Amino acid sequence: MTTKSLSIGARSRRFVLEMPLERPDGFGGVIRSYAPGPQLWGAIEMLSGAERLRADRPEQSLTHKITLRYREGVTGAMRLTSGLRRFAIRAASDPDGSKRDLVCLVEEVKA
Numbered sequence: 001m002t003t004k005s006l007s008i009g010a011r012s013r014r015f016v017l018e019m020p021l022e023r024p025d026g027f028g029g030v031i032r033s034y035a036p037g038p039q040l041w042g043a044i045e046m047l048s049g050a051e052r053l054r055a056d057r058p059e060q061s062l063t064h065k066i067t068l069r070y071r072e073g074v075t076g077a078m079r080l081t082s083g084l085r086r087f088a089i090r091a092a093s094d095p096d097g098s099k100r101d102l103v104c105l106v107e108e109v110k111a
Contacts, residue, residue: 011041015066015080034079042068044082047105062108063090070099080106 018034025031047063064087066080074092081087087106095103 010043011067011069013042013044013082015040015042015068015082017074018079018081020077020079036081037078038071040068040071040080042066060110064106064108066104066106068102068104070094070102074102074104079109080104 016039017037019037021033021035022030023033043066045065045067047065049063050061051058052061053059066087074089076089076091079086079088086109087104088109089104089106091105092102095101
């Protein structure tokens with residue numbers, strides 16, 4: 001099965017790939033922060049939106065598909081940012097194995 005690659009002009013949104021930094025919190029856990037990494041160009045497409053209750057408060061859950069140029073080593077511990085928007089990477093894969101595109105399924109993080 002072959003998938004059609006996005007044209008370079010369709011990747012008009014700039015993203016920053018943020019790398020996780022973990023340091024011990026002194027109680028056996030870790031404190032995770034993020035450091036900015038490389039800037040990437042990509043396309044974003046909304047997949048679904050839902051409202052759920054967390055701690056008896058309504059919370060929005062928005063999922064998106066972000067298509068980037070292929071790069072090695074992108075994991076679910078990383079995240080993408082675009083302006084003030086933050087996206088937690090849930091899955092990242094090369095859809096057809098050609099190492100042209102990297103498709104990331106992400107959830108938008110609301111502060």
